[in-house]
Amino acid sequence: EFPTVPAAECSMYCMGTVKSPADRGEDVPQEQPVTIVAAIDASSSMRGDGKAGAVIEAMKAVIGILKDSDSLCIVAYACKVQVILPATYMDEVGKTQARNAIEAIQVKGMTNLAGALEECFDQLRRATDSNTITAIWLFTDGQATVGTTTTDVGLASLVRCHMENVKRQCSVMTFGFGADHSSDTLIGVATAGKGVYYNIVTNADIAECFADCLGGLFSVFAQHLCLVARVTMPGVTICDVETPYPFEIDVGQTSVTVVIPDLYAEEQRDVLVRLRLPAAEP
Incomplete structure (x- = not known):
């Protein structure tokens, strides 16, 4: 979270995190075949x-x-x-x-x-x-x-x-x-x-x-996870994603989908998204 951002056009980074629990819970099979x-x-x-x-x-x-x-x-x-x-x-x-x-x-x-x-x-x-x-x-x-x-x-x-x-x-x-x-x-x-x-x-x-x-x-918790990030503020666009995983930014640059192949129990994966913020109107 940023309390303030520059009034001029600028870039900023946001991070998305996916973390699996140690226990799959009652609704998920404890061991996938x-x-x-x-x-x-x-x-x-x-x-x-x-x-x-x-x-x-x-x-x-x-x-x-x-x-x-x-x-x-x-x-x-x-x-x-x-x-x-x-x-x-x-x-x-x-x-x-x-x-x-x-x-x-x-x-x-x-x-x-x-x-x-x-x-x-x-x-x-x-x-x-x-x-x-x-x-x-x-x-x-x-x-x-x-x-x-x-x-x-x-x-x-x-x-x-x-x-x-x-x-x-x-x-x-x-x-x-x-x-x-x-x-x-x-x-x-x-x-x-x-x-x-x-x-x-x-x-x-x-x-x-x-x-x-x-x-x-x-110990694989899940496979082929799709992490989707969207921006809803007018004028804000997604410039790039820093991750080793495959990703695709939509045509309007307002959403990105990152594909994470494997996620192990108690493992955390972080994805860094670079945003472009337009200049603030006076």
């Missing part, structure tokens, strides 16, 4: 150091944690990409199917990261339940060697394009194993997918990274 599309590297290099076995065991632990209302899709990829489990609810029957699918993975061939990512987004579009917190998990220990694109820029661009066209809010998490994977590639993919890159140095790190990733999903 999650949908995970996991892309597991099944190339021959995953055989070394027991990496494939460690990922399989860690995924089994994840399967055990997921609730009946959560769903899981599993994609295995090497030279070719295969959906070994379509999006399936994780009730007891679904968990059994998921464990069987994971245990049947055989490692061979090269690494088709582009194909794996494209298939993950395709499976996301096929998933029928749109009212879920959604994430793609990409696992690899190597570098892209085959596929429609193998460059850092190309893979990030591919993800960015799919993120713009997918009809639901989503994040892409990347997990790099060992010393041979390209951290630049996975950081670029995660950044384009509004997610996080995890560097897994030893197999013992897998469980901790998975727990951190799951904890983030389960």
